[in-house]
Amino acid sequence: MTELPRIISVDDHVIEPPHLFETWLPARYRERGPRPLTAGIGELAYVAGKYRITMDPDGPPTDWWIYEDLQFPYKRNIAAVGFDRDDMTLEGITRAEMRRGCWDPKERLRDMDLNHVEGSLCFPTFPRFCGQTFAEARDKEVALACVRAYNDWMVEEWCGDSDGRLIPLCLIPLWDVPLAVAEIHRNAARGVRAVTFSEIPTHLGLPSIHSGHWDPFFAACQETGTSVNMHIGSSSQMPAASPDAPPAVQASLSFNNAMASMMDFLFSGVLVRFPRLRLAYSEGQMGWIPYALERADDVWEEHRAWGGVRDIVPEPPSSYYYRQMFCCFFRDKHGVASLDVVGRDNATFETDYPHVDSTFPHTREVALDHVKGLDDETVFKLMRGNAIRLLELDHPRYR
Structure with missing residues (x-):
């Protein structure tokens, strides 16, 4: 290899600018929509997979979104670039303290140039x-x-x-499938080929992928060539551990969300009914995939x-994985060593x-070092x- 190709990162993030809404x-709608605010922060703790947060006028200045009863602060661990490793702590932060590329697209492009990255797909933060x-x-x-406003801003x-x-990576109104279908078509008409979705919708109180409830959404994604991108934590729940375990335990187990979701899809019949649907797992890494596929095929x-799948999954589950699923990695040498099973056509890279x-x-x-x-x-x-x-990238730079 003479030179590493310029990277397309399938999992990055954007900090929303205060003027977005x-x-x-x-x-x-503006009086009832999200409003930016800079105010002090009090308690900020991560306990048993949930944040505990309070405002405090005497606390460190922090940038917030205020929306209905929600008080949403930005935290240093989600805007960590530019800080020393031991300073990437759980505390409030303002945009002025962040590296500007977190929320300014022109500065993001400059940081991408510094980082050997040509393309970037960014997940939302406040939403x-x-x-x-x-x-x-x-x-x-x-x-x-x-x-819709977020999607317009994104595009x-x-x-x-x-x-x-x-x-562009767009949202759907998760609570209404016909509206979600309409939003898929609205964005596809202007070239969008990626939508974000929950890895395990039932954790959000929504119907499961086994119910058929989401089939019109999956059909719209297949019809328009829109990939379904699922980030770890998009079920608002991280893997279970002892309630008093430090956050490092859940961070180490985070791939479990992707593994659970992948098994759900492999045995759901969704990939049988929608053979051109593309699913992508973001920040789940891939070293676990060989055994997961082996176990799925053994169970089948x-x-x-x-097991309830004889009539809905006619082929070994791994065949649907290789045909329709993508994983991604950024630090996973075991996954690279297992690439023949992970799939050389199924793995992508990210910078987070x-x-x-x-x-x-x-x-x-x-x-x-990995390749x-x-x-x-x-x-x-x-x-x-x-x-x-x-992502069906058809811009001349990707052809």
């Missing part, structure tokens, strides 16, 4: 990974307007002047009659900018080729 939400914030709101008329402002480098072979896990500004070095010894064709697939297929 003032600019993009229709005027009649949470699949728009749970709006799904939980009481006023669904305003919530729908917020989903027109965040990605609009990036010459294809910032890749030995237990399918009593600006989260505490991000490899910025050393992503090129991290990537080279050394691999052939050029495989390296190209991992760094960008598979992402181009997943």
